[in-house]
Each structure stands twice: as C-alpha cells, then as structure tokens.
C-alpha cells in the first residue's frame with residue numbers, strides 16, 4: 505500500500521489516515537502481510553488524502569482518494585483483510601469529492 509504523505513495530502517489529514525491504517529492493520533492481525541510505504545505525491549493532490557492498494561488481483565492498484573479515518577479503517581477491513589476492494593470508495597468508481 506502506498507500512502508501519500510505529500511504536502512497537499514498532509515494538509516487534508518494524511519498523517520491521521522496513515523495512523524488509522526496502521527492501527528487497523530495491527531488490530532486486524534495482518535501486520536506481517538501488509539507493507540505500508542509513504543510516498544511524496546501520487547499526482548492527485550487536490551483529492552487527497554490518497555492511497556493505492558496493490559494486491560495480486562489488480563496489479564494496477566486500487567486508488568482511494570479523499571479518505572477519512574473511518575473509510576481508511578474500512579479499506580483495511582474489507583480490502584486488505586477480506587480481499588474485496590471497497591467499491592464505493594475506490595476512485596474512478598465514484599465521483600471524486602474535492603476538498604478545500
């Protein structure tokens with residue numbers, strides 16, 4: 505998983521999102537199965553906080569943009585733990601919600 509911690513995403517709460525993701529990964533007991541890397545920018549700065557989840561089923565990755573902490577936890581529980589992307593949150597499968 506790539507978590508953007510660049511300036512725009514940071515302004516929109518990337519630090520809290522990253523913490524929520526890591527806490528939930530730990531809570532779900534999948535810490536040894538998931539790699540979380542921070543990146544400086546994913547190129548969709550105005551839609552952050554942004555993450556990409558890579559798994560064996562989709563080598564292009566699933567983008568999640570504009571996540572809040574509850575949504576981040578949902579991505580861990582459903583996508584990482586159960587292997588099912590959260591369709592309603594995945595970018596390109598929903599209208600992007602631009603943030604200020």
Ligand code: FES
Pocket residue numbers: 508509510511512513514544545546547548549550552554
């Ligand atoms: S700062 Fe996060 S996508 Fe650019």
